[in-house]
Amino acid sequence: MRKWERTVFIKTKSKCGVCGEYHAIGLTLGSGFVCNTCEANIVASDVDEDTYQVYLDSIKKIWNF
Numbered sequence: 001m002r003k004w005e006r007t008v009f010i011k012t013k014s015k016c017g018v019c020g021e022y023h024a025i026g027l028t029l030g031s032g033f034v035c036n037t038c039e040a041n042i043v044a045s046d047v048d049e050d051t052y053q054v055y056l057d058s059i060k061k062i063w064n065f
C-alpha cells in the first residue's frame, strides 16, 4: 500500500474516484482522491452492504490493490 502523499484536506478541486465529480475537500489516497461526500457515504454505509461494497471496490481501484 502506498503512503499518503498529500495532506488530507486540499484546496484545489480534484476528481473524485468514486462519484467522478470534482470536489475541493476530500481525501487523497495515493494518486487518487475521494470527496468528503463519498467518504461520508462510505463511513455511513456499513448498514447497507451492497452500497458499502460498491464504495469499497472504488477505493480499491484508487489504491491499486
Ligand SMILES: [Zn+2]
Pocket: 016, 017, 018, 019, 020, 021, 034, 035, 036, 037, 038, 039
Ligand atoms: Zn465523490
